[in-house]
Amino acid sequence: MTQVKNILVVGGGIGGQSVAIALKKAGYEPEIVELHKEFNVYGVGIIQQANALRALDAIGVADEAIRRGSPYGRVKLCIPTGQQIGEAGTPPIGRFPSHNGISRRILHDILFEEAQRVGVKYRMGLTVEHINNQPDKVEVSFTDGTTGTYDILIASDGINSKVRSLVFGQYKPNYVGLSVWRYAFPRPKDLDTGYIYFGKKSKIGIIPMTADACYIFLNSAEGENPYIPENELVDRLKAHMRTFPVPIVQELVEQVTDAKLVNYRILETLKLPAPWYKNRVIVIGDAAHATIPQLGSGAALAIEDAVVLVEELQKNTTVEETFAQFMSRRLQRCQMVVEASETLGQWEVLEYTGQALPEGANMGALMGKTTMALTAEI
Ligand SMILES: Cc1cc2nc3c(=O)[nH]c(=O)nc-3n(C[C@H](O)[C@H](O)[C@H](O)COP(=O)(O)OP(=O)(O)OC[C@H]3O[C@@H](n4cnc5c(N)ncnc54)[C@H](O)[C@@H]3O)c2cc1C
Incomplete structure (x- = not known):
């Protein structure tokens, strides 16, 4: 087990809350800082495929997500008049159906309630101002004038991540x-x-x-x-x-x-070049690999990141080994989703602007191949 205790999680979205829950359950002391004073999650839904449910199960909330969501099987792909031309989705993974649709607010509430139950500490309405990222600790000053020293900083502050800019420089979403x-x-x-x-x-x-x-x-x-x-x-x-x-x-x-x-x-998409860590700071979720939603899998990747990072913290003895093992399990899988989604998006742009699709372009086939690949164990 890696000898770390105090962990700063920047960003209390799906990835941040998932990693904080997993950390707390594994015996670490995570603290979330969230930019907004109050969460204001917009009222539409999000698709959770079977691999997302499997990852939510690892942090103990999949059954609640299914109970408060709407599980369903494969998606019917149709022409505009309604005739079905195909289907998308995977076989169930164990007890997890191909899909669960859920309100984003309800998913947020489920994560927040679980984080509260296990005692995750939240600080709302602030962010990091300055990061002194050393080989053995991270010193942080916050926008409210306070400071803190942590063993690790996990950045889960989304596609426009401030931590990413402070530690890795500027990367503009595409x-x-x-x-x-x-x-x-x-x-x-x-x-x-x-x-x-x-x-x-x-x-x-x-x-x-x-x-x-x-x-x-x-x-x-x-x-x-x-x-x-x-x-x-x-x-x-x-x-x-x-x-x-x-x-x-x-x-x-x-x-x-x-x-x-x-x-x-x-x-927009964003691909932070590997590795997504430097010294004691690691970037997860959309901050490292934001995808467009053509495969409905961005949040799934953020939750998987959380699960894998905490598993590796428990398996390895040094932070460097933990982060390197995390990268070896996450890089290819996340790239696959972002790149397949970009391809699907490019084909959509061609279609909607009246241009020819490349020979062999087959949206259903690419969706099927990529979502099936995501059923593999993480
Ligand atoms: C249109 C659309 C539809 C999508 N549909 C799906 C879907 O159906 N299924 C799916 O799996 N994924 C979907 N996604 C992707 C999914 O929403 C994201 O991948 C997921 O929200 C990423 O979680 P995250 O925690 O990494 O980032 P975010 O959800 O962006 O959370 C970041 C958090 O950090 C906070 N924050 C930001 N900056 C700072 C800062 N400087 N300091 C502190 N806190 C900060 C934010 O307020 C927020 O709470 C969709 C995305 C889009 C755009």
Whole structure:
């Protein structure tokens, strides 16, 4: 077991809370610092595939995620009029179904409740100001004027990670030319699983979130200047949705009424070159490998990172060995997801801008191959 005790976790998102729970359960003393004074998790859903549930199980919360989410089997891939052309997903892993849809707020609550239960310490509304990263300790000063010395610092502060900039220099996220629109709805009675409809200008997914709720994601190419003012969000989302004649989308389109509930954002990736550690600082989750959601696996990777890092802390005797072993288990798998998602995204951009896809491009096949690879043990 690595002889460390005090661990600073920067960022209390999915990856940060997962690693803090795993650390505390393994006997370490993690402390989370979170930039925001209060968590404000937006109210759409997130897809957890079987490998995400397996990782959540390792920190003790998978059953709660399934109980408060909506487990479902393979996703039906369809043309805009509704005819099915394929399916995506994996066989169950043990008792974990191919997919669990869940509200992001509920997933956050589950992690927060578990972290509170095991006694993880949170400090809200601050961040790191300066990091003195030495071979045997990390000295940190915070934006509230306090300071601290830690055995390890784990950066899980997302795609625009401040820790990454302070320790590794500037890396700019890469805009892939796509935007995503999301909106939550009451669940239609006939929504029996997840659906994705592939159109010529966009694709729309309808994902169960709870027994009573679902959400949609819609990917589109909004060009080089994808900013859209709030007063246009409702009409533009509805215009995209109207290009899908399938009845379930037409039923939902009339329920899009509130611009404040339209979650619109551009899609970006980030690949921090390996290794994702230096001295006593290690970067995990989106801060190291942010992917676009074409495979619905970014959070799964962040949770897996958390599980693997704590396993390696327990197995190895030095921090250097721990971090090196972590990299050897995580690099290829995370790169595979980010790169396959980028390829899927590039094909979408070509499709939505009327350009030819490369010969042999097959979205269903690439999705299937990559998600199956993720069922392998981490
Ligand atoms: C549109 C979209 C859809 C997605 N859908 C899925 C999906 O269906 N399934 C899936 O598995 N993944 C999905 N993802 C990916 C998933 O959301 C991310 O991979 C996941 O949230 C990464 O977790 P994280 O903890 O690394 O980072 P984040 O979730 O970004 O959390 C970072 C945390 O750090 C805090 N923070 C930021 N800066 C600082 C700072 N300087 N100091 C302290 N705290 C800070 C933030 O407030 C936040 O709490 C999707 C992503 C997008 C963009």
